[in-house]
Every structure is written in C-alpha cells, then in structure tokens.
Amino acid sequence: MSISAKGHVCGLLAYPVGHSLSPDMHNYFSEKLGIDEVYIPLETAPEDLGAAIKGAWAMGFLGMNVTIPHKQAVIKELSEIDISAKLVGAVNTLVRTQKGYKGYNTDLYGLTKSIKERGLKLSGCEAILIGAGGAAAAAAAMLLNEGAKHIYIINRTAKRARGLSDRVNELSGRELAKSLSYDELSLIKGYKSSEGNKRYIIIQSTNIGMSPHTDEAPILDAAFYAMAHTAVEIIFNPRSTLFMKLSEEAGATTIGGLKMLLYQGVKAYELWNNVKLSDEIIDGAYRMMKERLR
C-alpha cells in the first residue's frame, strides 16, 4: 500500500483497540479502488476523547469509526447526528462535514443487511434479544424500524435491560419490548411448549463466547434454543460461537457476526468517500477477513 502527501486519513477510535479487522478491511477497499487513503488504529482513552476529535479535525482526518467505550460519549463532540444514530442512541461512524464531524450508526445498516440477505423477513417477527449494550441497541432499533411484533430483552444488569426496553417502547408508542432477567426465561411466551417451537428470531448481542472464551454462551438451556427459527450472533470472532452451535443443534438457521462487521464498514467507507463499492470488492474483503480469522 502506498499513500501520497495528499492522501486522506481515517481511523478507529477505541480503548483498547485490541484485535480489529477494520484496518485490513478499509485499506483493502482503498487499494482495490485506487483511493489515496489510509485507515489506522487510534487508541484513545475516554478522558482524551474530546481532545482526540478536535485534533483529528485540525489535522484534516476524513472520517473515523468509534467503538467501545466511546459510542455514546462521542455524541457531544459532533456537529450533528443522522437518523440512524438518533434511533440507536449511539454513533459508530464520524463523517467530516464543513461544520465538524457528523455521526452515523452503520451497525444498524450492517446488521439489517446481514439478516435480510439471508431472506429473513423482520416485519411482524417475534424476537428475543440477549444483551442491552451498544450492539443490542442497534439490534433493538433494527427490530423497531422493521416492524417487529414483540421483543423480549434479556440482560444481566436489569436496569440496562429496562432502560433499553423503555426506550423502544417510547419510540414505538406501545408495549413492543419487555425486559427479563436470565432467571425469567419461563416468562417467555411458548417456553417449553409446542407453541414456542421455532417461533422466534433470537439475537445474541453480549460479549459472551467471544474469543478466547469460546466455550461460553449466555444461555445453555436447550429448551430456550428450541424456540428459535433463526439465531443471529453479533460476535464475529470466533466465526462459529457456542451460541450458534446450540442453536443449530436445536434446528435453527444461524447467521454469524462477520457479515454485520463487513456491511457496517462498507457503509462507513461509502459515506467517507462518496463511492459505491462493487459486489466483487465487497466479496473480496469478506474472503480476506474470513482468512484473517482462521
């Protein structure tokens, strides 16, 4: 990869940055399109976030991704946020404008596309969402946007599950979501009965099962998985988690998190560079990312 003195800079604000496929993905796009741009990791402590955004602006950075723990805190540093970020209540992509950085949430687009490309209809669906953090907020916004019929939100910290379900109910103007603890699975309609068989789309959006803790899943109860027609995993490393294995054993179709990662990155790249990536380049990036995860 080569970059000229006039090249653009984009990057990933996180703390810690840890393992990330985003630099590989974005630099692949620039290389394939012949765009003079580099994407770099920008490890930034929470107390330095404001200074980092001002510095990036002063140095002419074209755009940034933000992830844990900055997705909500970054909002106050931005000139505006678009509807996707308003819906989720968090930002993962900053786009340079005349006035400052504008915030978007491309996780919402990435998750929705990764599910719809598998032919699943979300309108009228009944869903169970595990987790209530930033990724869960994107999943909840997707379900709201697409017209889900009902959502159960299960989380370790009850206050956070209640906060997310209250937000969904406020935005939808009805009792769309109900929060539960892990001890309250029996309150799910159809649990341990034929009525519950393959009724739900279940979305796993916690950190549980992420590499290197690959022998963990948020729920081990087989009766829980029997309720899934489709199980969506937000974790992308490993590519097949214990949650996915338990879902498959119960007969559900599974969707892993790597496509979500890919499509949120595609959307961010297209926003920064005002281009449309071809299917061929997107497929090439996906194959490269799969290879990196081996």
Ligand code: NAP
């Ligand atoms: P977050 O805001 O910190 O939320 C973490 C969630 O996991 C919370 O619901 C938390 O529950 C739960 N959790 C964590 N450790 C737990 C434990 N030991 N027991 C029970 N619950 C636990 O993080 P996030 O941004 O939502 O990210 C979550 C996962 O999604 C990460 O693995 C991330 O890599 C992945 N992700 C993937 C993509 C993609 O493109 N595929 C995009 C975004 C995120 P509490 O509220 O009780 O703490």
